[in-house]
Amino acid sequence: QVQLVESGGGLVQAGDSLRLSCAASGRAFGNYAMGWFRQAPGKEREFVASISGGGSSSRYADSVKGRFTISRDNAKNTVYLQMNSLKPEDTAAFYCAASPNYLPTYDTRVYPYWGQGTQVTVSS
Numbered sequence: 479q480v481q482l483v484e485s486g487g488g489l490v491q492a493g494d495s496l497r498l499s500c501a502a503s504g505r506a507f508g509n510y511a512m513g514w515f516r517q518a519p520g521k522e523r524e525f526v527a528s529i530s531g532g533g534s535s536s537r538y539a540d541s542v543k544g545r546f547t548i549s550r551d552n553a554k555n556t557v558y559l560q561m562n563s564l565k566p567e568d569t570a571a572f573y574c575a576a577s578p579n580y581l582p583t584y585d586t587r588v589y590p591y592w593g594q595g596t597q598v599t600v601s602s
Contacts, residue, residue, distance in 0.1 A: 480502055482502050482574050482575070483500065484499065484572065484593045484594065484595060485499050485596060486499050488598070488599070489601065490564055490600055491600070492564060492566055492601065494600070495560070496561045496598060498514070498558065498572055498596060499556055502576060503555070508531050510531055510591075511528055511577045511580050511583060512548075513526075513583070513584075515574075516571065516598075517570055518569060521570075523573070525584035525586070526538070529549065529550055530580060531580040533550045535582055537583070537584060541567075545562050545564075546562070559572070564600045566601065568598060569599050571595040571596070572596055572598055574592075574593045577590070
């Protein structure tokens, strides 16, 4: 079992930055690919970014490329999402997820473990 707890969300203005954190409990954190997803009101959950177990490989949604950076510290069992140049359309609940598949993926079906989410609101 892997338990995930997100933090770092908040209310910011357009153009600001935020860093989300996701702390994981459980063993062998480095064996899991980690992903960030988001869900805006009335919309489906969508992929944001993912990173391989070792941290050497990552993937991003086109909408966040060049603005968001995913990283991880396996010694701290934590994955991060650095979000720069935030836009009002980034407003959503952000969730981290863990997949035993090691390599990064956008497919929600391979992530059996999810956090409770943290809200990010970007005002214009």
